[in-house]
Amino acid sequence: MGILLIIGIILLILWLLGFFVFSLGALIHIALVVAVILIIIWLLKAVFGLF
Secondary structure (H helix, E strand, O other): OOHHHHHHHHHHHHHHHHHHOOOOHHHHHHHHHHHHHHHHHHHHHHHHOOO
């Protein structure tokens, strides 16, 4: 597992907590966007050998 995947998973978990448990408004969606970007980059590196 790469560090990007770990960070992405942690951010997804934080987004779920922030979305369903705490009411942080629109700011919590930044964690979702960053997590998805990191996971996509990890997939491109791991599967397709890019970057």
